Amino acid sequence: MDELDSAIVRELQADGRQSNRALAAKLGIAPSTCLERTRLLQRRGIIQGYRAEVSFKALNRSVQAMVFTQVRPLRRDVVTAFEQSVTQLPEVVSVYTMAGSDDFLVHVTAQDIDHLHAFLLDQFTNRREIIAFRTSIIYQHLTNPVLGPLPPAE
């Protein structure tokens, strides 16, 4: 993981579909070298994959919310089952499993407030393991475009 690898990772985070030749040109190395590096990054698991980023609005998801959820009992099987089933609901973007007073943060999307409400009544109110949840609307979600490696400890 030298400076060149970092640069490759940075570039591919910004644009995961730029051609290997273009990337090589930016970095001032030969395409074959660049390809070898990139493949190694993937084989080593540093680059885990490539994803298309999709507009929520285009997917008919104008409302986003975070659902702070408490589940009991906090047994492994209950926690795992909750994570798995909730993650696969179409309205759910991601699930954070947390320490602290809320066990999970569930990032959800819906067409509008009414659908959000209906979703929560259908999927959260009913579940026996959920003992409480609070919902907060997300106004905006910004993402850091470039996650570089943090410097190693000194």
Add this chain to the structure above:
Amino acid sequence: MDELDSAIVRELQADGRQSNRALAAKLGIAPSTCLERTRLLQRRGIIQGYRAEVSFKALNRSVQAMVFTQVRPLRRDVVTAFEQSVTQLPEVVSVYTMAGSDDFLVHVTAQDIDHLHAFLLDQFTNRREIIAFRTSIIYQHLTNPVLGPLPPAE
């Protein structure tokens, strides 16, 4: 946005780098048609871009946390400045701007607990606009692999 477009979006979310030919073959259409569709999806802003997904551990980020942050005064300029500057810190993955008692959720990463602590002392304790923050460790972050379009209202 017909069924075919949805399938393209779904496939490219799963693997944003598969070749146009492979994608066309999966969908049973000609590569030229598939290319036209895909480009249209991008021109319409439905596909916003392609990103490499990178392992946190490989980037020397083993600890993740969510920082629930309250900022005052809640004026536009203060909010915007906070979002912008915090999003660009290398430890910050993303920032949710929220309704409710916490104004922001800041998803952060660090090498270890000590670095997390140092980061918070350096970047959060000092800021005049931050009046309070709580930090919770994230055990796990699961993401829904396939976000399809939600059905339109009836």
Add this chain to the structure above:
DNA sequence: CCCGAACACCGAATTTGATTCGGTGCGACT
């Protein structure tokens, strides 16, 4: 200091994919 192996890199040759574009069939509207 010299030799040889290991390694990273390079560039030409080949294979594969992207892109273009003229043609075709189908559905809608007249």
Add this chain to the structure above:
DNA sequence: AGTCGCACCGAATCAAATTCGGTGTTCGGG
């Protein structure tokens, strides 16, 4: 029935990915 528009297709062309043999450099013996 005619014609327009549209989506799709497939062959031809262009560009990129991939392979692979060769080269320079580093590093550890000898």
